[in-house]
Each structure stands twice: as structure tokens, then as C-alpha cells.
Amino acid sequence: MDIKVFLTENSSSPILILSTLLLLLFIIKQTKSFFSHNIRNLPPGPPTLPIIGNLHQVGDKLHVSLYKLAQEYGPLISLKLGTKILVVASSPEAAMGILKTQDRSIVFDKDLLDLEEEHETFVGVKRSLLMILEYVSRVKDVGSFFPVFQRFDLQGIRKGGLKHVQEVFDYWKDMIDERRAHMGSSTWSSAQSKSFLDRLLENGFSDIRINQYVTELFVAGTNTTTTALIWALAEIVKNQDVMTKIKEEIKREIKSDKIKVSQLSKLPYLQACVKESLRLHPPVPFLLPRLAIETCEVMNYTIPKNAQIFVNIWAIGRDPKVWDDPLSFKPERFLDSNLDYKGQDFELLPFGSGKRICPSLPLGSKSIEFIIASLIHEFDCVLPDNEVPSKLDMEDKFQITLGKDKPLKLIFKHKHGSTKV
Numbered sequence: 019m020d021i022k023v024f025l026t027e028n029s030s031s032p033i034l035i036l037s038t039l040l041l042l043l044f045i046i047k048q049t050k051s052f053f054s055h056n057i058r059n060l061p062p063g064p065p066t067l068p069i070i071g072n073l074h075q076v077g078d079k080l081h082v083s084l085y086k087l088a089q090e091y092g093p094l095i096s097l098k099l100g101t102k103i104l105v106v107a108s109s110p111e112a113a114m115g116i117l118k119t120q121d122r123s124i125v126f127d128k129d130l131l132d133l134e135e136e137h138e139t140f141v142g143v144k145r146s147l148l149m150i151l152e153y154v155s156r157v158k159d160v161g162s163f164f165p166v167f168q169r170f171d172l173q174g175i176r177k178g179g180l181k182h183v184q185e186v187f188d189y190w191k192d193m194i195d196e197r198r199a200h201m202g203s204s205t206w207s208s209a210q211s212k213s214f215l216d217r218l219l220e221n222g223f224s225d226i227r228i229n230q231y232v233t234e235l236f237v238a239g240t241n242t243t244t245t246a247l248i249w250a251l252a253e254i255v256k257n258q259d260v261m262t263k264i265k266e267e268i269k270r271e272i273k274s275d276k277i278k279v280s281q282l283s284k285l286p287y288l289q290a291c292v293k294e295s296l297r298l299h300p301p302v303p304f305l306l307p308r309l310a311i312e313t314c315e316v317m318n319y320t321i322p323k324n325a326q327i328f329v330n331i332w333a334i335g336r337d338p339k340v341w342d343d344p345l346s347f348k349p350e351r352f353l354d355s356n357l358d359y360k361g362q363d364f365e366l367l368p369f370g371s372g373k374r375i376c377p378s379l380p381l382g383s384k385s386i387e388f389i390i391a392s393l394i395h396e397f398d399c400v401l402p403d404n405e406v407p408s409k410l411d412m413e414d415k416f417q418i419t420l421g422k423d424k425p426l427k428l429i430f431k432h433k434h435g436s437t438k439v
């Protein structure tokens with residue numbers, strides 16, 4: 019229909035006319051923005067549709083959709099998501115190119131930590147932290163692909179996320195107030211200062227800053243470690259030959275009732291199992307998104323300023339060009355190899371690399387090794403309901419961490435009597 023005729027026929031409805039004009043303006047703006055993004059020599063990628071670009075190709079399992087696109091278009095690809103350009107690295111070379119040029123990133127949309135929003139009542143810090151993760155990991159946030167819509171928060175993502183951030187803040191507000199009052203009292207001496215919170219308070223951090231740091235640490239630290247632990251246990255239980263080898267190693271090397279952290283270095287096979295599990299199931303499938311601060315060249319392609327960059331470490335861990343028989347759980351591959359996850363080997367980056375590497379790498383990796391070694395040393399671990407280990411379901415579920423879709427249920431029978439599920 020001719021626009022002029024349409025406007026004349028509908029002149030009785032000013033709201034309809036206004037919304038039509040707004041829609042037209044929007045389409046013109048998007049089209050202009052598409053042409054201005056038409057940068058030469060972008061990394062290859064699938065053809066785009068008008069306005070939405072490649073949004074229709076991004077499934078709920080983002081790590082899998084981007085892995086499949088990388089198989090088709092190469093290790094460094096570019097996509098248009100709304101008005102944004104996303105570059106994804108899915109091979110060690112591409113990861114190295116990105117991580118050596120782009121070392122700043124953003125953790126949360128800063129709006130999520132905006133404290134101006136209204137109060138809600140406390141419902142439980144664990145639930146709230148999980149809800150924050152759930153909101154942060156929502157892939158299909160219209161506002162992030164079309165910044166023009168950001169302020170409207172059409173899907174309620176910002177509002178929902180803020181509600182749970184506020185619940186978490188409320189939870190430890192009392193703790194902060196109490197500690198601050200104690201520090202200000204005459205009975206306080208700096209020798210009593212022990213915790214991370216004390217250090218922040220001593221150094222004059224405001225409540226807002228403390229809230230942000232502590233929430234970030236909780237969000238980054240809790241789900242990652244438990245997710246890694248669950249995957250490693252699931253793989254060991256599924257592969258009973260691996261379980262037998264761990265038991266033999268522990269029996270041979272550990273003579274005490276309890277394992278100490280200092281003894282973990284005597285268990286190279288167990289350490290290889292943890293590495294192998296982190297290769298196949300990195301709890302964080304994409305490193306923290308990097309933002310191209312300036313236009314730059316990576317692998318002879320141009321990455322334009324303000325492009326968002328993902329490194330798909332889940333894809334790198336399954337790349338048949340890098341790993342022999344990549345989908346099999348084979349800890350032996352690490353026994354005669356110097357390959358490590360400390361950020362230097364771009365084939366294996368479960369903790370990231372560069373300035374943004376996980377600050378808790380030693381704590382995270384040692385915790386998993388220690389918990390698994392202790393469980394296997396002290397308990398016999400079996401699946402309930404005569405489930406066959408080799409048939410254990412290993413489907414994953416994409417949130418900001420990549421968890422196991424079906425919960426892992428195990429029965430732990432203490433070697434000296436009691437049973438725990």
C-alpha cells in the first residue's frame with residue numbers, strides 16, 4: 019500500500035500514524051547503521067537478514083550454534099546481531115590473536131549494578147545469586163542487539179536482574195554495618211582484621227563498592243567451582259576404567275586416612291582427569307566478552323572498533339584439529355604433556371588468559387582436585403537405581419556457566435560404614 023494513501027485512510031488514528039512513523043524512522047536508522055557497518059575485510063560469517071542480521075541463527079545453546087558456524091566459516095567469524103558486530107574466536111590461533119590484542123572486557127552490563135532501583139525483600143542469597151546468573155546469561159536481550167531499545171528494557175531483563183542484585187545487597191548489608199561499627203569502636207584493634215571485608219573497610223571502600231566486589235566474587239566463584247566439580251565427577255563415574263586408575267593411584271601414593279592439599283602433586287593421573295574434564299566441559303564456555311577498543315587486525319581480518327568479541331573455549335576444547343579423538347574422556351593425553359591451563363596454552367583456556375585471567379585459578383583448580391581426591395579416597399561412589407555408568411546422560415545446559423542439564427545423583431558409601439546421597 020502507498021504510504022500516502024495509508025496515512026490518509028488512517029488519519030483518524032493519530033497513535034497509529036505516530037507509531038508507523040516511528041517504525042519507519044527505526045527501519046531507516048537500522049538500514050543506515052547496516053551500511054555503515056559494511057566494513058571491508060571483516061572475518062567471514064553467514065549471510066545476514068535485514069535488521070536482525072544473524073539473530074535468527076543464535077540458538078539457546080549459544081556455544082553450540084557458534085561452534086557449528088565456526089565449522090562452516092572458519093576459526094574467526096563475524097556475525098551481525100541487530101546493530102552490533104560480534105566476532106567469535108574458536109581456535110587456539112584465533113584465541114591467541116584476540117587475547118593478545120584485546121585485554122579489556124566487561125563483566126556485567128553496568129546498568130545491572132546501578133543502585134538507584136527500588137528495594138525488594140530478602141529471599142535467600144543463594145537463590146538470588148543464581149537468579150543474577152540467569153539474567154546475566156539471557157542471550158536474547160533485544161536491548162543489547164538494538165541499543166536504541168535499551169532504555170525501554172522491553173523484556174524486563176534489567177529490572178529483573180536488579181531486583182536480585184538488590185536482594186543480595188540486602189543480605190550482607192547487616193554484616194557490613196555491624197563490622198563497620200565494630201571497627202569504629204574503642205575495642206577494635208587492627209590485629210583482629212581477618213577477612214576480605216575487613217581489608218575493604220580498612221581501605222575506605224564505600225558500601226556500594228563493597229557490594230559490587232563481593233557480589234562479583236560470589237557470582238564468579240560459586241557456580242564455576244561446583245559446575246566443574248559436577249562435570250569431573252560425572253566423567254569419572256561414567257568412565258569406570260578411569261575411576262579404577264584414580265583409586266589405584268590414591269592407594270599407592272596416599273598412606274594417611276585423609277588427603278592433604280600438599281599431597282595432590284603425588285596424584286598426576288587425578289590432576290590429568292581434572293584437566294580433561296575442564297577441556298570437555300569448561301564451566302565458562304565463553305571467556306568474558308572483550309570489546310574492540312580500536313579497529314585492529316587479527317588473522318589478517320579487520321575487527322572494527324566497538325565490535326564485541328567472544329572466545330569460544332568450549333569449541334576449542336572439541337576441535338579435532340587440536341585434539342585427537344576430541345569427544346572422548348582420555349586423561350592420559352595430559353600425562354606426557356606440558357599443556358596447562360595457566361593461560362599460556364591457547365588450546366586449553368578454562369580459566370582464561372591475559373589480564374582478565376581468573377584471579378582464583380589456583381584456588382579453583384586445587385579445590386576441584388582436593389574434593390575429588392578426598393571423595394574417592396574415603397567413599398565408594400555409585401549411581402542410584404542400578405543406573406549403568408556408561409549410559410550416564412551428559413547433556414549440558416547453557417547459562418552463563420555451562421552446567422549439566424540433568425542433576426548428577428550419586429550415592430557415597432563411606433568405606434567405614436555410613437552412606438550419603
Ligand code: HEM
Pocket residue numbers: 125234235236238239240242243246300301302304305306307367368369370371372373374375376377378379381382383386
Ligand atoms: C573451576 C573454577 C573456576 C573456573 C573454571 C573459572 C573460570 C573463569 C574464567 C574463564 C574467567 C574469565 C577469564 C577471561 O575472560 O580471560 C574468570 C574470571 C573471574 N573469576 Fe573465575 N573461575 C573459577 C573459579 C573462581 C573462583 C573460586 C573465584 C572467586 C572466589 C573466581 C573469581 C573470578 C573473577 C572475580 C573473575 C573476573 C576477573 C576480571 O574481571 O578480570 N573464579 N573465571
